[in-house]
Amino acid sequence: xxxxxxxxxxxxxxxxxxxxxxxxxxxxxxxxxxxxxxxxxxxxxxxxxxxxxxxxxxxxxxxxxxxxxxxxxxxxxxxxxxxxxxxxxxxxxxxxxxxxxxxxxxxxxxxxxxxxxxxxxxxxxxxxxxxxxxxxxxxxxxxxxxxxxxxxxxxxxxxxxxxxxxxxxxxxxxxxxxxxxxxxxxxxxxxxxxxxxxxxxxxxxxxxxxxxxxxxxxxxxxxxxxxxxxxxxxxxxxxxxxxxxxxxxxxxxxxxxxxxxxxxxxxxxxxxxxxxxxxxxxxxxxxxxxxxxxxxxxxxxxxxxxxxxxxxxxxxxxxxxxxxxxxxxxxxxxxxxxxxxxxxxxxxxxxxxxxxxxxxxxxxxxxxx
Amino acid sequence: xxxxxxxxxxxxxxxxxxxxxxxxxxxxxxxxxxxxxxxxxxxxxxxxxxxxxxxxxxxxxxxxxxxxxxxxxxxxxxxxxxxxxxxxxxxxxxxxxxxxxxxxxxxxxxxxxxxxxxxxxxxxxxxxxxxxxxxxxxxxxxxxxxxxxxxxxxxxxxxxxxxxxxxxxxxxxxxxxxxxxxxxxxxxxx
Numbered sequence: 001x002x003x004x005x006x007x008x009x010x011x012x013x014x015x016x017x018x019x020x021x022x023x024x025x026x027x028x029x030x031x032x033x034x035x036x037x038x039x040x041x042x043x044x045x046x047x048x049x050x051x052x053x054x055x056x057x058x059x060x061x062x063x064x065x066x067x068x069x070x071x072x073x074x075x076x077x078x079x080x081x082x083x084x085x086x087x088x089x090x091x092x093x094x095x096x097x098x099x100x101x102x103x104x105x106x107x108x109x110x111x112x113x114x115x116x117x118x119x120x121x122x123x124x125x126x127x128x129x130x131x132x133x134x135x136x137x138x139x140x141x142x143x144x145x146x147x148x149x150x151x152x153x154x155x156x157x158x159x160x161x162x163x164x165x166x167x168x169x170x171x172x173x174x175x176x177x178x179x180x181x182x183x184x185x186x187x188x189x190x191x192x193x194x195x196x197x198x199x200x201x202x203x204x205x206x207x208x209x210x211x212x213x214x215x216x217x218x219x220x221x222x223x224x225x226x227x228x229x230x231x232x233x234x235x236x237x238x239x240x241x242x243x244x245x246x247x248x249x250x251x252x253x254x255x256x257x258x259x260x261x262x263x264x265x266x267x268x269x270x271x272x273x274x275x276x277x278x279x280x281x282x283x284x285x286x287x288x289x290x291x292x293x294x295x296x297x298x299x300x301x302x303x304x305x306x307x308x309x310x311x312x313x314x315x316x317x318x319x320x321x322x323x324x325x326x327x328x329x330x331x332x333x334x335x336x337x338x339x340x341x342x343x344x345x346x347x348x349x350x351x352x353x354x355x356x357x358x359x360x361x362x363x364x365x366x367x368x369x
Numbered sequence: 370x371x372x373x374x375x376x377x378x379x380x381x382x383x384x385x386x387x388x389x390x391x392x393x394x395x396x397x398x399x400x401x402x403x404x405x406x407x408x409x410x411x412x413x414x415x416x417x418x419x420x421x422x423x424x425x426x427x428x429x430x431x432x433x434x435x436x437x438x439x440x441x442x443x444x445x446x447x448x449x450x451x452x453x454x455x456x457x458x459x460x461x462x463x464x465x466x467x468x469x470x471x472x473x474x475x476x477x478x479x480x481x482x483x484x485x486x487x488x489x490x491x492x493x494x495x496x497x498x499x500x501x502x503x504x505x506x507x508x509x510x511x512x513x514x515x516x517x518x519x520x521x522x523x524x525x526x527x528x529x530x531x532x533x534x535x536x537x538x539x540x541x542x543x544x545x546x547x548x549x550x551x552x553x554x555x556x557x558x559x
Contacts, residue, residue: 045452045453045454046451046453048455049438053439061485062484350451351451354451
């Protein structure tokens with residue numbers, strides 16, 4: 001079958017970090033763990049432009065005219081799926097939404113078959129959410145189109161981390177040397193994981209805080225290379241060719257189990273959603289106990305820097321991981337996060353399509369098969 | 370490969386001053402005039418024209434900058450360049466807009482700029498001012514104000530450098546250079 005040779009040809013372009021001079025080379029967005037500082041800056045710069053487009057009376061540009069974006073969601077989502085859809089439409093793309101529960105997936109179609117079917121009918125970008133960690137990597141290996149990870153299992157949620165980064169930089173200017181505290185269920189949070197990679201790459205001081213049962217084993221034992229004279233130059237996988245990163249490698253963050261101590265002098269406090277299943281799974285004793293120890297409330301926020309930003313990837317459990325007054329207070333950036341989500345996803349869709357990857361009959365015409 | 374200097378800093382200064390006078394003369398003053406520079410080098414050129422107009426008319430003409438990165442129709446042919454910036458435009462509805470760019474070549478950039486301007490408002494008129502017109506149009510587009518007409522071959526590379534952007538200032542034509550440049554770009558894209 002031609003499928004195997006095609007997949008082999010595509011693998012080499014799966015992970016090709018870009019430099020500013022070479023433009024954008026990454027056909028897929030799967031995670032931020034191997035992003036260079038240059039690449040993060042390119043996404044931030046493109047997002048600035050997309051914000052300007054969104055501020056117009058008629059926010060619509062023809063940048064992705066003739067491009068088909070398919071959102072394939074195996075998990076429920078409101079804001080991520082909607083903002084990808086809106087992002088595609090503002091850029092002039094055709095957007096098709098597929099909920100896995102209403103597709104042939106329920107008839108037992110495999111992920112690879114679904115991906116190949118969708119690109120055969122013309123998908124140029126596949127935006128995918130899946131409950132299994134790594135599913136988008138499998139899809140990308142078998143795809144001639146671009147694959148964008150919209151959240152995979154416990155592993156990564158790169159566009160959320162990019163919009164969090166953009167929101168922080170809008171308020172703080174730069175995250176270098178800033179203290180960012182991420183509070184909650186770190187172990188089961190793909191948002192936390194992607195944020196840790198992006199923030200540490202840009203030289204932020206990241207502290208994760210939560211019950212010891214919800215902190216991944218080994219986290220907090222790695223540090224940024226001391227030999228690096230400037231933490232900004234540190235990029236987790238810059239030399240990935242020579243030293244392939246081990247699966248166990250972790251971002252250089254600090255672990256703290258006492259929230260009062262963790263938020264001391266913080267520039268950003270990010271609360272994560274506490275899922276009720278975790279309570280039943282025995283990771284925490286109960287909601288009341290959890291909120292007593294780990295809720296981001298006004299009293300704890302007062303220990304952070306004055307005006308520190310409060311963030312949450314949503315949807316919020318007000319009264320559990322975050323108090324109502326803080327969630328809607330002056331320091332909350334939650335609404336801004338949602339608004340920036342559209343601009344960041346526009347930037348991502350635009351960037352991955354710069355590489356000329358296409359699906360459908362055009363891919364055949366271009367000799368991609 | 371030969372390399373010829375076609376405009377010195379003094380030539381560029383005179384061309385900008387002349388274009389400024391022509392714009393004011395043709396529009397009978399500065400009322401309702403807006404100068405829009407196309408990124409990258411159209412932006413400093415528009416600023417220079419505005420400064421020249423202010424010197425002899427005493428009127429400050431509003432200026433803006435336009436990035437047409439999201440409007441191009443030749444992106445996949447140009448390789449993965451991703452340098453886009455936000456546009457900054459004053460109100461253009463009911464105004465006489467003069468688009469300013471460094472080089473007029475195929476006309477595709479100008480076409481994209483016309484599309485982009487239409488998304489910002491409905492000007493009464495749009496004119497085009499360029500420092501260099503090098504010919505080889507692929508679309509029915511012409512400039513209203515031209516600093517210098519330079520006959521070129523399609524393989525030539527016209528290099529405009531302005532000190533605001535490049536820290537040097539000249540217009541040069543490098544014979545034969547453009548062809549290899551274009552080929553390597555399309556090569557990178559496919």
